[in-house]
Amino acid sequence: MNIMIVGVGGQGTLLASRILGAAALRAGKQVKLSEVHGMSQRGGSVVTYVKYGDRVDSPVIEPGEADMIIAFEELEAYRSLPYLKKDGVLIVNTQKTNPMPVITGAMEYPENILDKLTAKGIRVVACDALRLAKEAGNIKAVNVALIGVMAKNSPLSKEIWDGALVDAVPAKFLEVNQKAFSLGYNHQ
Amino acid sequence: MKKLMLGNEAVARGAYEAGVSVASSYPGTPSTEITEFIAKYDEIYSEWAPNEKVAVEVASGAAIAGGRALSAMKHVGVNVAADPLFTMSYIGVNGGLVLCVADDPGMHSSQNEQDSRNYAIAAKVPMLEPADSSECRDFVKKAYEISEEFDTPVLLRLTTRVAHSQSEVELYEREEHPAKEYKKDAAKHVMVPANARPKHVLVEQRMDALSKYNDTSDLNRVEMNDTKIGIITAGIAYQYAREAFPNASFLKLGMINPLPENLIRDFAAKVKTLYVIEELDPVLERQIKAMGITAHGKDLLPLIGEYSAALLREKILGEKPEAGFTVDETIPVRPPVMCPGCSHRGVFYVLNKLKLTVSGDIGCYSLGSAKPLDSIDSIICMGASISALHGMEKAQGREFAKKSVGVLGDSTFLHSGITGLIDMVYNKGTSTVIILDNSITGMTGHQENPATGFTIKGEPTRQVDLEKLCHAVGIDKVTIADPFCVEDFEKVLREHLEAEEPTVIIAQRPCALLKKAGYTGCCEITDACKNCKMCMKLGCPAISMTSSGPVIDETLCNGCGLCVNICKFGAIVKK
Numbered sequence: 221m222n223i224m225i226v227g228v229g230g231q232g233t234l235l236a237s238r239i240l241g242a243a244a245l246r247a248g249k250q251v252k253l254s255e256v257h258g259m260s261q262r263g264g265s266v267v268t269y270v271k272y273g274d275r276v277d278s279p280v281i282e283p284g285e286a287d288m289i290i291a292f293e294e295l296e297a298y299r300s301l302p303y304l305k306k307d308g309v310l311i312v313n314t315q316k317t318n319p320m321p322v323i324t325g326a327m328e329y330p331e332n333i334l335d336k337l338t339a340k341g342i343r344v345v346a347c348d349a350l351r352l353a354k355e356a357g358n359i360k361a362v363n364v365a366l367i368g369v370m371a372k373n374s375p376l377s378k379e380i381w382d383g384a385l386v387d388a389v390p391a392k393f394l395e396v397n398q399k400a401f402s403l404g405y406n407h408q
Numbered sequence: 409m410k411k412l413m414l415g416n417e418a419v420a421r422g423a424y425e426a427g428v429s430v431a432s433s434y435p436g437t438p439s440t441e442i443t444e445f446i447a448k449y450d451e452i453y454s455e456w457a458p459n460e461k462v463a464v465e466v467a468s469g470a471a472i473a474g475g476r477a478l479s480a481m482k483h484v485g486v487n488v489a490a491d492p493l494f495t496m497s498y499i500g501v502n503g504g505l506v507l508c509v510a511d512d513p514g515m516h517s518s519q520n521e522q523d524s525r526n527y528a529i530a531a532k533v534p535m536l537e538p539a540d541s542s543e544c545r546d547f548v549k550k551a552y553e554i555s556e557e558f559d560t561p562v563l564l565r566l567t568t569r570v571a572h573s574q575s576e577v578e579l580y581e582r583e584e585h586p587a588k589e590y591k592k593d594a595a596k597h598v599m600v601p602a603n604a605r606p607k608h609v610l611v612e613q614r615m616d617a618l619s620k621y622n623d624t625s626d627l628n629r630v631e632m633n634d635t636k637i638g639i640i641t642a643g644i645a646y647q648y649a650r651e652a653f654p655n656a657s658f659l660k661l662g663m664i665n666p667l668p669e670n671l672i673r674d675f676a677a678k679v680k681t682l683y684v685i686e687e688l689d690p691v692l693e694r695q696i697k698a699m700g701i702t703a704h705g706k707d708l709l710p711l712i713g714e715y716s717a718a719l720l721r722e723k724i725l726g727e728k729p730e731a732g733f734t735v736d737e738t739i740p741v742r743p744p745v746m747c748p749g750c751s752h753r754g755v756f757y758v759l760n761k762l763k764l765t766v767s768g769d770i771g772c773y774s775l776g777s778a779k780p781l782d783s784i785d786s787i788i789c790m791g792a793s794i795s796a797l798h799g800m801e802k803a804q805g806r807e808f809a810k811k812s813v814g815v816l817g818d819s820t821f822l823h824s825g826i827t828g829l830i831d832m833v834y835n836k837g838t839s840t841v842i843i844l845d846n847s848i849t850g851m852t853g854h855q856e857n858p859a860t861g862f863t864i865k866g867e868p869t870r871q872v873d874l875e876k877l878c879h880a881v882g883i884d885k886v887t888i889a890d891p892f893c894v895e896d897f898e899k900v901l902r903e904h905l906e907a908e909e910p911t912v913i914i915a916q917r918p919c920a921l922l923k924k925a926g927y928t929g930c931c932e933i934t935d936a937c938k939n940c941k942m943c944m945k946l947g948c949p950a951i952s953m954t955s956s957g958p959v960i961d962e963t964l965c966n967g968c969g970l971c972v973n974i975c976k977f978g979a980i981v982k983k
Binding site: 245278284319322342 | 517573716739746
């Protein structure tokens with residue numbers, strides 16, 4: 221199972237990948253995660269790879285290999301498209317953050333990204349995770365709300381996910397994140 | 409008990425289990441978390457040193473004194489630490505000494521793509537290269553055994569995809585290795601020519617002995633399968649190759665310097681076609697070919713960037729990956745940017761406005777080179793901003809110096825900027841240096857440094873006073889200025905540029921990601937906006953242009969107020 225998490229540096233993609241990793245471990249699988257630290261975290265495009273299965277060698281997912289992509293931002297969802305398998309699922313947070321070339325006016329933010337994705341026959345699950353996070357009580361819980369949406373579409377049981385949250389989320393923030401997860405899980 | 413760990417965390421775990429007692433490092437992506445995780449173990453004394461040279465010297469002293477010691481750095485950090493490394497190779501150790509070096513193929517967060525394996529050869533020290541987190545833990549422990557058995561520092565090489573990937577690690581108890589007895593031994597520890605000459609003989613003998621040791625070491629692994637394709641590889645390249653060629657035979661090297669010649673000859677003789685697969689330089693390939701063995705390597709594979717299983721399949725088997733979905737339009741890239749509220753933004757806004765020549769440095773502020781701030785002219789390496797600025801003045805003259813500045817962060821200044829400043833004073837330069845003092849080492853993810861007043865453990869300590877330090881080296885004109893009071897800052901800068909002496913401005917404001925920055929709420933653009941687009945010159949990710957004028961994204965804005973300060977019409981207000 222190959223899962224990619226894509227977003228903008230600072231959106232909390234690292235915690236999301238830790239929850240995925242914890243879930244795969246609970247499912248008794250071999251798991252590898254590959255993340256990016258450092259410069260690109262400063263508001264640049266960030267990508268995390270999570271791979272699990274009976275044997276995992278390379279920690280990196282290559283174009284056409286992702287079973288699922290969780291995109292924290294629409295443009296990043298669009299950018300990640302070549303990585304998605306033909307029958308893969310693309311979970312998209314309906315949030316738009318302008319990159320610098322758009323801010324400076326050098327380029328335009330592509331219009332109607334979700335429609336373009338759907339027109340390609342891709343299974344798109346769109347979700348306003350910011351709203352769910354606000355409802356859960358902390359706008360920083362966008363990441364865990366999206367994990368909730370993803371969990372619903374994954375082959376792993378709810379029980380495994382509940383345990384993974386306890387494993388990966390600091391105790392202080394567990395309750396609000398459990399709420400955000402549950403809102404994501406029951407979304408649609 | 410098994411735990412999912414970053415490669416860097418597993419290195420720290422290995423150091424803990426191996427009974428390491430002293431760790432000293434300077435942060436650098438992708439090596440930083442090694443020392444951050446070590447700092448969580450109270451059994452290990454840990455510290456941030458001002459630079460890698462100091463760190464390796466601290467670790468060297470600890471090892472000479474009998475403790476097991478470690479230093480971790482990014483690849484370019486080895487350049488800084490190369491001086492002690494090359495001579496510690498002669499001196500050897502008492503307690504084990506392991507230096508962890510993290511290379512960055514693909515340059516995710518680096519200024520060059522150098523291959524630190526060349527250092528192991530040049531310094532004549534053994535080098536181990538793990539391929540996943542579990543090996544990171546194991547190899548660190550093994551490195552201490554080798555270090556003490558063969559009386560040598562040991563290099564542990566990581567690459568970004570090992571350092572920043574997580575995989576499972578089995579946890580064991582710590583083995584205590586109290587400091588061994590220290591005995592004065594000038595012939596071993598005092599590297600004057602008379603002592604160093606016989607030591608060099610021992611170093612060469614040690615390398616021969618290590619090569620023989622490596623022939624039978626369990627650090628290497630032979631996986632015989634189909635013998636049509638045989639692959640010699642190490643580190644992350646093994647993972648890519650294993651995924652690309654699941655049925656091939658492998659010699660997976662764990663100790664990559666010195667090479668196990670007999671093991672390699674034996675493996676090469678058993679396979680039909682031999683491939684050497686390694687990212688960056690043909691370090692293994694060159695040596696294997698020098699043994700008279702025929703192999704493919706860089707004739708097929710790139711010298712540049714990261715590899716992947718797909719790349720190997722394509723270059724070696726000629727198999728193109730299946731076409732996936734395509735994006736049918738050009739979409740905007742999303743390069744990293746200075747954060748909303750970044751303390752550096754005000755400085756670069758002014759530098760851009762005055763169209764100065766800017767000698768830059770390594771840190772978050774290298775982002776001042778990007779549009780629209782677009783103000784940096786050169787970036788070489790840590791600390792080079794000041795010395796390169798001085799060189800520019802000496803080549804172009806005083807009038808040029810009036811229109812140029814050097815910029816570097818507080819941590820970078822203490823790393824190696826201070827020596828450049830001393831040079832400028834000593835050799836009668838008249839340029840202006842701006843120290844961007846944001847109270848933290850920012851780019852690597854917030855590490856304390858000698859100017860912050862806290863240790864790696866968060867304990868209060870004596871704080872370097874940057875202003876007094878500049879005075880002490882002979883800078884008379886030092887001004888502390890707030891880069892967000894843009895008009896005042898510009899005035900101060902103009903004064904400094906005109907002064908017929910070397911000067912320093914300390915641009916002081918905490919990193920926006922620190923709690924003490926104290927930013928709350930957000931800013932808003934009111935109807936008073938004349939659409940002059942002045943605020944767009946800040947390059948703030950929270951401010952975007954729309955058809956009806958600029959707008960502020962409240963999910964990104966942290967209310968820092970810089971845009972409020974530069975709006976001439978008072979059209980931006982704090983909400």
